[in-house]
Amino acid sequence: MIKAAETGNDRSVTQTVRAQLALRDLVLRGELNPGERVSELQMVERLGVSRTPVRMALVRLEEEGLLEAIPSGGFSVKTFSEKEVFEAIEIRGTLEGLAARLAAERGASRTDLRNAADCLDAIDEVMRRNPADIDLLRYVELNARFHNILIGMADSQALARQLERVNALPFASPSALVPVQSRSPEMNYILSVAQDQHHCVLMAIERREGARAEAIMREHARIAHRNLERALTNQRDMELVPGSVLIKRRIRA
Amino acid sequence: MIKAAETGNDRSVTQTVRAQLALRDLVLRGELNPGERVSELQMVERLGVSRTPVRMALVRLEEEGLLEAIPSGGFSVKTFSEKEVFEAIEIRGTLEGLAARLAAERGASRTDLRNAADCLDAIDEVMRRNPADIDLLRYVELNARFHNILIGMADSQALARQLERVNALPFASPSALVPVQSRSPEMNYILSVAQDQHHCVLMAIERREGARAEAIMREHARIAHRNLERALTNQRDMELVPGSVLIKRRIRA
DNA sequence: CGCTTCTATTATGTATACATGATGCTCCAT
DNA sequence: ATGGAGCATCATGTATACATAATAGAAGCG
Structure with a gap:
């Protein structure tokens, strides 16, 4: 399976942006149960990038309003x-x-x-x-x-x-x-x-x-x-x- | 000079939050020239935390509207x-x-x-x-x-x-x-x-x-x-x- | 049988090393 | 003197290792 073609893996786009887009898609499609914690490591596996860009994407999606910070750390899928x-x-x-x-x-x-x-x-x-x-x-x-x-x-x-x-x-x-x-x-x-x-x-x-x-x-x-x-x-x-x-x-x- | 007392360096606050507060203060007090790039490494020196929390703080301050993303990467102090x-x-x-x-x-x-x-x-x-x-x-x-x-x-x-x-x-x-x-x-x-x-x-x-x-x-x-x-x-x-x-x-x- | 406690696992927060691309400076040529 | 090219430095993006805190599960006790 060629990930590059799927995820648009060219050099012009940073891993962070790629992670952000992919994560937003997962959230919006409901593939991450609303209310549940979004595990960084799981996302690392799922998105094929390391923890750093995943973390960046999580922070940005929280600011975007799609995720919610968990008091004890990490983020969960927001519900409305x-x-x-x-x-x-x-x-x-x-x-x-x-x-x-x-x-x-x-x-x-x-x-x-x-x-x-x-x-x-x-x-x-x-x-x-x-x-x-x-x-x-x-x-x-x-x-x-x-x-x-x-x-x-x-x-x-x-x-x-x-x-x-x-x-x-x-x-x-x-x-x-x-x-x-x-x-x-x-x-x-x-x-x-x-x-x-x-x-x-x-x-x-x-x-x-x-x-x-x-x-x-x-x-x-x-x-x-x-x-x-x-x-x-x-x-x-x-x-x-x-x-x-x-x-x-x-x-x- | 005891940094701990100055910056409220207790365990209950993460380095990221501390960096965010300190950075916001620097920006608001004008100690970082408006329009200029905010170098991560300089902030590492200045705030006494590693690059990771500095980066997190930068992202958050950008979302807050005090910083601006530079197209080629990094952030600069926003002017209004x-x-x-x-x-x-x-x-x-x-x-x-x-x-x-x-x-x-x-x-x-x-x-x-x-x-x-x-x-x-x-x-x-x-x-x-x-x-x-x-x-x-x-x-x-x-x-x-x-x-x-x-x-x-x-x-x-x-x-x-x-x-x-x-x-x-x-x-x-x-x-x-x-x-x-x-x-x-x-x-x-x-x-x-x-x-x-x-x-x-x-x-x-x-x-x-x-x-x-x-x-x-x-x-x-x-x-x-x-x-x-x-x-x-x-x-x-x-x-x-x-x-x-x-x-x-x-x-x- | 239920509750508490301890433990093991896993989560995140943090630091740092490495690679690549940007930036600025110097030196050379015109 | 000025413009450009090449190079050195630095900056960021990324991956990963480590430490500590949270969490879940099992075991033991009441």
């Missing part, structure tokens, strides 16, 4: 309650709202505005081309791109950093809960609403309407709340959410 | 523009606003409300006892406590984590810019306004007025903006701000 997931989404909405307000108040660059508009055009195209069977993968990609452009328009490193941290929780990122809709008859309806919010926030930013831009982005994130609610009532929907294995579900009727 | 400091304060205000709103909407516990009220009473006392020469140290301590109680009332681990990260930038934390006022004739006036906001936000939370609570905390953070503006125009005021050495000042008239 439904409440925490909701809150993470609310935080994202709040920070994206701030980004939109700053962008509006300060004024976005012409190129940013054009890129955003192009991105929205592309989403419109996706939704128009084949309404009965929307290319969700492309939608997700374009959606993520739009959100990133928006963050860029705020022109604030500090804010971008904070949002990076929120989005590190995979189920909190802008596109995480979109696929949940794929099984819903309302999908097109909800996507239309979301896309309208995209258009509206961009318009608000162009017109320097900070308060409006902020309010829209906050409400926009709450679509994710609705999708989460749906996923929580349906296991099959839940499986479409990345990192869902980390969410400990409440018992539901 | 005035704009970034303003933005960090704005982010804190936004998140504290979210905390206040959540506290109001969800309802705070009786004990939290009492603790908050007691804290405000204590601040009132500080300001009443000796208006001509306010005990700023105590004010700062009580102020920090109130803000922490408020964050606790939101009852959100995720939000608390995010705020921890913002406050890790020493000049962005709630009490960082308070001492700047000490040289100002308006100090008492500004402190009164701030304290009134404290009272108002607590009232709003008690009455479940989420939007008001949020708006107040946002505006409350902007007092720090004003203080920062003052500090930026006066080098002697600036020296009172922790971590101010990391802020690269614009030339001013």
Whole structure:
């Protein structure tokens, strides 16, 4: 078995990064039982790197929020309650709202505005081309791109950093809960609403309407709340959410 | 020279933590030139621990935002523009606003409300006892406590984590810019306004007025903006701000 | 039969050695 | 004098050995 090909073992990537990516994957795929300790030595065996890069990866994943420090030492896989997931989404909405307000108040660059508009055009195209069977993968990609452009328009490193941290929780990122809709008859309806919010926030930013831009982005994130609610009532929907294995579900009727 | 006494070298604290604290101190006191690389080996000499804990500390301080990763490897002391400091304060205000709103909407516990009220009473006392020469140290301590109680009332681990990260930038934390006022004739006036906001936000939370609570905390953070503006125009005021050495000042008239 | 205690194992924290790549300096040539 | 090339030094990434603390399991005692 050639590990090199599998893990992308070229010289340009450090063992630490490789370990970090591999470990994140293990956590998100649920191959490391949530709540359980992550043994360094086991990871050494499993990832094929020595303890040092494994330790570095563990520390970084803790900062990322996917692991939790054990008081007596070491790390365990973090678990999230439904409440925490909701809150993470609310935080994202709040920070994206701030980004939109700053962008509006300060004024976005012409190129940013054009890129955003192009991105929205592309989403419109996706939704128009084949309404009965929307290319969700492309939608997700374009959606993520739009959100990133928006963050860029705020022109604030500090804010971008904070949002990076929120989005590190995979189920909190802008596109995480979109696929949940794929099984819903309302999908097109909800996507239309979301896309309208995209258009509206961009318009608000162009017109320097900070308060409006902020309010829209906050409400926009709450679509994710609705999708989460749906996923929580349906296991099959839940499986479409990345990192869902980390969410400990409440018992539901 | 007994290092043990100086650095608190007892067994209950790991070398990593010790290195982290010592390094943070070095950075904040400006003993490591902003922008320059932080050499591991030099830190090994300077802190008296081996490379491993130094490395761990470096990684953690990077996540904290005080260091910056150098593309070719290693870390450098981060510098902040005035704009970034303003933005960090704005982010804190936004998140504290979210905390206040959540506290109001969800309802705070009786004990939290009492603790908050007691804290405000204590601040009132500080300001009443000796208006001509306010005990700023105590004010700062009580102020920090109130803000922490408020964050606790939101009852959100995720939000608390995010705020921890913002406050890790020493000049962005709630009490960082308070001492700047000490040289100002308006100090008492500004402190009164701030304290009134404290009272108002607590009232709003008690009455479940989420939007008001949020708006107040946002505006409350902007007092720090004003203080920062003052500090930026006066080098002697600036020296009172922790971590101010990391802020690269614009030339001013 | 349950609880405590002791022990053995394994975990992490730490130090250090080694290899490779980056950085800066000197010396040479133009 | 200035620019570039080569070299030496240093810095980091990585692996590993060692020590100590935590943990689990077994055995013995009540």
